[in-house]
Amino acid sequence: MDWLTIFGNTASSLISPATLGYALAAIGLAVHFGFAGLLNMGIAAYMAIGAYGYAISILTFGLPWWAGVLIAMACSVLFSLVLGIPTLRLRGDYLAIVTIAAAEIVRLLFLSTTFDEYTGSADGLSGYHASFRESNPLPEGTYGFGPWEYTANGWWVRIVGILLVALALLIVWAIMRSPWGRVLRGIREDEDAVRSLGKNVFSYKMQALILGGVFGSLGGIVYALPSSVNPGVYVTSLTFFVWTALLLGGAATIFGPVLGAVLYWVVQTLLSNILPALVTAGILPFMSTSQAQTLRFILVGVALMLLVIFRPQGILGNKKELTFVK
Amino acid sequence: MSSDAATPAATSAPVPRQKSTGLHKGDIRPGVEKVDPIVIADGVTRTFGGLTAVDVDHLEIPRNAITALIGPNGAGKTTLFNLLTGFDKPDKGSWTFEGRSLSGIPAFKVSQRGQVRTFQLTKSLGLLTVLENMKLGAKHQRGESFWAGLFPFLWRKQEEEFEAKALELLARFKLDTKKDDFAASLSGGQRKLLEMARALMSDPTLVMLDEPMAGVNPALTQSLLEHILDLKDQGMTVLFVEHDMHMVRHIADWVVVMAEGKVVAEGPPDSVMKDPAVIDAYLGAHQDVDLGVVTGRIAGEVPSEAAEALAADIEQEQAADAAAFENRKAGE
Ligand SMILES: Nc1ncnc2c1ncn2[C@@H]1O[C@H](COP(=O)(O)OP(=O)(O)OP(=O)(O)O)[C@@H](O)[C@H]1O
Numbered sequence A: 001m002d003w004l005t006i007f008g009n010t011a012s013s014l015i016s017p018a019t020l021g022y023a024l025a026a027i028g029l030a031v032h033f034g035f036a037g038l039l040n041m042g043i044a045a046y047m048a049i050g051a052y053g054y055a056i057s058i059l060t061f062g063l064p065w066w067a068g069v070l071i072a073m074a075c076s077v078l079f080s081l082v083l084g085i086p087t088l089r090l091r092g093d094y095l096a097i098v099t100i101a102a103a104e105i106v107r108l109l110f111l112s113t114t115f116d117e118y119t120g121s122a123d124g125l126s127g128y129h130a131s132f133r134e135s136n137p138l139p140e141g142t143y144g145f146g147p148w149e150y151t152a153n154g155w156w157v158r159i160v161g162i163l164l165v166a167l168a169l170l171i172v173w174a175i176m177r178s179p180w181g182r183v184l185r186g187i188r189e190d191e192d193a194v195r196s197l198g199k200n201v202f203s204y205k206m207q208a209l210i211l212g213g214v215f216g217s218l219g220g221i222v223y224a225l226p227s228s229v230n231p232g233v234y235v236t237s238l239t240f241f242v243w244t245a246l247l248l249g250g251a252a253t254i255f256g257p258v259l260g261a262v263l264y265w266v267v268q269t270l271l272s273n274i275l276p277a278l279v280t281a282g283i284l285p286f287m288s289t290s291q292a293q294t295l296r297f298i299l300v301g302v303a304l305m306l307l308v309i310f311r312p313q314g315i316l317g318n319k320k321e322l323t324f325v326k
Numbered sequence B: 001m002s003s004d005a006a007t008p009a010a011t012s013a014p015v016p017r018q019k020s021t022g023l024h025k026g027d028i029r030p031g032v033e034k035v036d037p038i039v040i041a042d043g044v045t046r047t048f049g050g051l052t053a054v055d056v057d058h059l060e061i062p063r064n065a066i067t068a069l070i071g072p073n074g075a076g077k078t079t080l081f082n083l084l085t086g087f088d089k090p091d092k093g094s095w096t097f098e099g100r101s102l103s104g105i106p107a108f109k110v111s112q113r114g115q116v117r118t119f120q121l122t123k124s125l126g127l128l129t130v131l132e133n134m135k136l137g138a139k140h141q142r143g144e145s146f147w148a149g150l151f152p153f154l155w156r157k158q159e160e161e162f163e164a165k166a167l168e169l170l171a172r173f174k175l176d177t178k179k180d181d182f183a184a185s186l187s188g189g190q191r192k193l194l195e196m197a198r199a200l201m202s203d204p205t206l207v208m209l210d211e212p213m214a215g216v217n218p219a220l221t222q223s224l225l226e227h228i229l230d231l232k233d234q235g236m237t238v239l240f241v242e243h244d245m246h247m248v249r250h251i252a253d254w255v256v257v258m259a260e261g262k263v264v265a266e267g268p269p270d271s272v273m274k275d276p277a278v279i280d281a282y283l284g285a286h287q288d289v290d291l292g293v294v295t296g297r298i299a300g301e302v303p304s305e306a307a308e309a310l311a312a313d314i315e316q317e318q319a320a321d322a323a324a325f326e327n328r329k330a331g332e
């Protein structure tokens, strides 16, 4: 077994674009669920809107990459409004059902051949990197050390991703300690109480949906930034993976989503490298290498169940809060 | 009542205050006009399926007075509260608050206009600390808009003012030692207190309390009654639902009695409680006055001796209150 490669890949996943994309999406979900109590089961749709919004702006409309980012964010705001106006008055669990359905609708719209010209339907989109790479301030070459050695473009993606994660963290940290965040957390606990204190609950929930949605769309962009937009990514299981990352780190915490996303990808990468290697080495004789790949998702599912049962507040969550979980 | 005055009150003697009188115009009857009404409701009905929970023809709540809303379980008191505060929509009817129509106005706007309520089933915000609960109650917070919230220098000063005010209120309600605890860790009675204190953070004009004293211990009830009386002194109007006849008699200037959704009687507490219909429908003929517990209800005629006993009791209590009031006046 090639331990060096296994650990190299695992270490590399610490700052991979996928990890950063998940971290952003999980931060968005933390705003939705952890702070506002909105059970959004459609975070994959926000990521899809981010990725497609970005790629289509560049490929179809020939805009520079930063304009693509802005347009993707605007699209996510629009999606929040469309999703939120009819549903935010619903009770929490109904919202979950509606968001999961809305996410499927979004995915199928992107997949449908009707808009093939813009979305590439089943093929997805690629080849939108020129503008982003042009703006790379790093000179050509390879940088870094050990497992973290990437090309200039590889670094540029990671730098942008890390900056976006940092910015999102800063915003969430700042806003959640403000009176605005207090109202939001109040709504999570009891909407009617907050209403009786004169706060426009619907407006706050909408603002939270928009804020978290923007982070979700940025997550989708970062995820798609280095390679391509693949419609197979934005399936319901993506939503569950992001939820796993969120719950792992702690839903109502600032750094939890990032820690959760990193852990999720580190473990995923480790398993996806180590399980086939174990099979090849004859240590897991009862399965094939492709079965080993499936096994890691089973293990992730088991881990999520154990987590929710034994540490529902997540790794960074406050244990004191747990005493009062209804 | 007499026992009450003797026991826990040793520390904070309840000083009876002069009741507001002359609140109504003309003969006292259900729906009587008030000299200076703050809330006027007309033809408000609310049905749940076949059940008419509220059917109020006309009701006026007097300004700067303490009005008690009493009535048997299921009389529609809470439903009326919900309607007046925009938490529920009536089948028909209209009502005004300070001369402006409130029908169809959402709950949060009702509260912003100064009509703030508490809930019968307490709604404390469990995973917010007691102090955060309090600060949430304050109105016109700059930091509650998203963009301003990002920049603490815009709201920090105001926040400090709210904090000072919150601490003062918490001290009054004996919750100051709990300020950094999660509200979920409070006892049931403490949550009632917190909810009431939180409602006061917004300096309301009309405070609507749904069973504020349920589950609050007698000594604290005494001091809370004082606070409610203080609210009146500060110019607020109080409307409260309460089953404790003690409290009603002690602080209410006006009593409205509901039964089966209708206002069946109203008037100053002493006269309303002598009303045979009220005794029959609500108080119970053999009411143990001192405990404020309805012990039984006899169908048909109210036995006159029971009513007389009650009336005598009320008079005795009133005399005691009046004497104490005179004493205090003399002392000043
Ligand atoms: N949401 C609802 N759906 C159906 N019926 C309701 C609803 N809310 C109240 N009711 C009915 O309306 C009637 C009045 O209820 P309400 O809660 O107003 O009584 P109340 O006077 O506050 O009683 P209590 O003193 O026990 O608090 C009751 O018969 C109740 O069953």
Ligand SMILES: [Mg+2]
Pocket: B077, B078, B079, B120, B210
């Ligand atoms: Mg009630």
